[in-house]
Amino acid sequence: MQYKLQADMKQAKLLKDQVALVTGADSGIGKGVALAMAQVGAKVLINYVHNHYAADEVVKIIKDAGGEAFAHQADVSKEDEVKAMFAKIIETYGTIDILVNNAGLQKDAKFVDMTLDDWNTVIGINLTGQFLCSREAAKEFIKRGVVEDVSVAAGKIICMSSVHEVIPWAGHVNYATSKGGIGMFMKSIAQELAPHKIRVMGIGPGAIQTPINKEAWDTPQALNKLLELIPYNRIGQPDDIGKLAVWLASDEADYITGTTIFMDGGMTLYPGFADNG
Numbered sequence: 032m033q034y035k036l037q038a039d040m041k042q043a044k045l046l047k048d049q050v051a052l053v054t055g056a057d058s059g060i061g062k063g064v065a066l067a068m069a070q071v072g073a074k075v076l077i078n079y080v081h082n083h084y085a086a087d088e089v090v091k092i093i094k095d096a097g098g099e100a101f102a103h104q105a106d107v108s109k110e111d112e113v114k115a116m117f118a119k120i121i122e123t124y125g126t127i128d129i130l131v132n133n134a135g136l137q138k139d140a141k142f143v144d145m146t147l148d149d150w151n152t153v154i155g156i157n158l159t160g161q162f163l164c165s166r167e168a169a170k171e172f173i174k175r176g177v178v179e180d181v182s183v184a185a186g187k188i189i190c191m192s193s194v195h196e197v198i199p200w201a202g203h204v205n206y207a208t209s210k211g212g213i214g215m216f217m218k219s220i221a222q223e224l225a226p227h228k229i230r231v232m233g234i235g236p237g238a239i240q241t242p243i244n245k246e247a248w249d250t251p252q253a254l255n256k257l258l259e260l261i262p263y264n265r266i267g268q269p270d271d272i273g274k275l276a277v278w279l280a281s282d283e284a285d286y287i288t289g290t291t292i293f294m295d296g297g298m299t300l301y302p303g304f305a306d307n308g
């Protein structure tokens with residue numbers, strides 16, 4: 032096997048001519064992923080549920096830089112709204128190549144105090160939302176197949192999971208259950224869709240500085256306590272996850288499917304054991 036460098040060493044735009052849909056892209060990690068994908072040539076649907084000002088701002092950042100994007104409101108837990116969103120992206124850009132299932136939320140409570148509504152809301156958005164969006168994306172990927180000038184895969188699905196795919200979390204059983212479920216959902220559909228040349232992957236962020244976990248970093252005391260759980264000793268940023276999502280969606284990662292990549296500064300390394308053995 033001979034290894035050759037391309038004559039043109041300038042890195043080609045990794046997602047040139049690809050169409051991406053990022054759910055919950057008006058805030059935090061979703062915004063970071065949408066901007067990172069637009070930066071390398073993807074056209075992006077910025078999904079939001081409530082804050083159209085924030086979604087319009089993400090679109091503006093992308094358009095001001097010469098990229099293509101539009102905002103679309105849909106609640107990912109509602110089947111009719113998800114179907115309408117996929118119809119809109121196909122009507123606008125002709126197809127879709129990349130789905131990033133990012134939308135998610137927490138509704139924390141002690142287990143014995145957790146209401147059925149707290150449970151159903153988190154499972155409905157974090158887990159069922161990924162099912163609804165992935166099913167629509169997979170249908171389009173299978174129908175269209177591989178377009179060689181665009182990507183060697185027929186489509187890519189990235190499921191935003193969490194370190195809580197594997198780390199239990201007292202007081203957050205609905206959230207941790209949704210993320211554990213995403214792990215098995217992602218692997219099962221990866222197995223089923225691989226023969227269609229569709230790749231499905233998870234990203235398991237550790238602590239990323241976004242509104243979802245503000246109370247864990249917005250005072251020096253809280254941040255110091257959080258850093259005890261992070262061997263690499265810094266909180267993550269949305270663009271850390273953005274860079275990983277770009278790479279996973281690109282043909283550079285073509286042999287990856289059915290696995291979650293944890294991006295967590297070592298949070299899953301059982302840091303409590305570092306000086307305890």
Ligand code: NAD
Nearest residue numbers: 055058059060080106107133134135193236238239241243
């Ligand atoms: P965030 O609150 O900034 O963003 C969450 C986004 O999801 C928002 O845009 C919100 O409007 C959207 N959303 C919520 N319900 C929705 C619905 N029904 N339909 C469509 N969109 C909806 O938080 P974030 O940290 O950026 O979280 C993004 C994802 O990353 C979530 O799935 C979260 O579980 C995951 N995650 C975050 C961290 C972290 O430390 N920030 C760690 C692990 C996993």
